[in-house]
Amino acid sequence: MSMVADVRAPVVTRPRRRLSFRAVFGFTVLLVMGGSAVLAPQLAPWDPARQMLMKRLRPPMWQERGLREHPLGTDHLGRDILSRILHGGRISLGVGLVAVTLSALIGVTLGLLAGFFGGRADAFIMRVVDVFLAIPYILLAMGVVFALGPSLVNVILVMGATRWVQFARIVRADVLSIREREFVAGARARGNRPLRLLLRHVLPNALTPIIVVATLELAFMIIYESALSFLGLGVQPPTPTWGWMLSDGRNYVATAWWLATLPGLAIMLTVLAVNLLGDWLRDTLDPRLKV
């Protein structure tokens, strides 16, 4: 609206101002989502697993037949949607965070080794990366989770073990250039051993892409977790998850729109917020980064 005032401003200020709006938006949404997930037991008006069959399939309160005590309506078993979304956020965000940490640990370690030592180690690790890129990860994850049995731990393990590739690739590329820099040669000349060189001098300088990838991967993991849940291979009921709620809602798309729409909206908002934050981090920390 006040575009006129911007016309003569230097080119640099403009993107920066727009980016910080994105960051504030992303931060706020994520804070609300994260906060309500942490405080779900306190905030949720109902027990998420409590079935009230007399009040099945009630629409959100602003619609006809809606009830004030169920602001976002109830599902096919008369469970409160709002309470379930709040509790579902715990799984989505919690599993996402742990899975990203795990895949970062694997990927960063392998990326560091490949980039720093080069040669055969590098060639081998990069071929393993290619293998993981070639296999449709969702099928692999489904097969593994089904074989081991769907549980919180298995889901996290599988998610971490299939997505580390992203970290390995970006860290390797970064380390390839870092290891040629003077301060690494200097540290080596001072008699530092390879491990210390790697952890004290190379790793800290590769942190920027790691942070950015971790943020963008968190968004991915949230979608990934709900996809597994949606297919029935995520964390098992009665623990509510957003993906599970969506798949419940599938059978009611014609009669009860809120069942599938609202948990999906929660996923989208969270992912959107994390992505905005990731974009902002990248543009602020290192705009040349190709992630």
Added chain:
Amino acid sequence: MAPHTPQRSSRPGKAVARLGRLTMVGYVARRLLQSVGVLLGVSVIVFGLVHLTGDPTRLLLPLEAREEDVRQMRTLLGLDDPLYVQYLRFVSRAVRGDFGLSFKHQLPALTLIFQTLPATLQLTAAGLTLALVVAVPAGILAALKRNSLIDAVCSVGVLLGQAMPVYWLGLLLIMVFAVGLGWFPAAGRDGWTSLVLPATALGAFSMARIARMARSGMLEVLAQDYVRTARAAGIRTFVVTYKYALKNAAIPLVTIIGLEFGILLGGAVITETIFAWPGVGRLAVDAIFSRDYPLVQAIVAVLATTFVVINLVIDLVYTYLDPRIVYVRSAK
């Protein structure tokens, strides 16, 4: 990268041409070998999938199988042999296209896959085409009219497209266009109308990514010296944009199409489940839930091979289009 470019331009003529051909052959050979290596790695994982729980007979047989059936199955499958013997046997059969019989359908796994693969390829091709047709012009337009209303609309679209899970978008599309408006069927594969909704759901994520890349690629090219020079030389904006900038912005797009194809194949698993599309993805989900492990193995192997082959072809086409890449890579 840098040291080789001047060398190439300072010694033009036959020697370089011969060097180029040689490295080209070397590069193709190496790239082929690499692909074989990747496929071997895939085979290890596919083989390992069944051995995850230690004793695959439990996975391979129905839950209610009797103890003597289990024992019989063990000997039948040769599970008492050392693991590497079993693996070699698995690979030598797989190379010949023999993944065993599907338990559920009692047909060779590969036959089942080839029956359903066309549907999946049709869906992914439609999704990718849709993504490209919308995203490339949109991204270029957004870059040309930077900070305009079009640019803003595009970036909102990109953000939403990247944040919407395919299963949710699929359900929303069914709700609005199948149940609500009744324009397209909600499920099945019957004529082109049934392709519209699944292809849209599947292509949306790629559309967002491609639009984003097209925009940033175009912006990068527009800032290059040769574009500025061309403009300064008085060449019309239209020609500069389409003849100079667009061609160069297109190159990185070609490479991501290969990776995007892999993402689409993965997304097809979920899309096919939602829209009851009779493709490999649905076959796979079905196979996993009915413990049909030979079929699961075969599907993972075939999809991974498809991905590897497509990326190999794209890489080779790419080096043909831009030979500098061969010199640079093989010089390492």
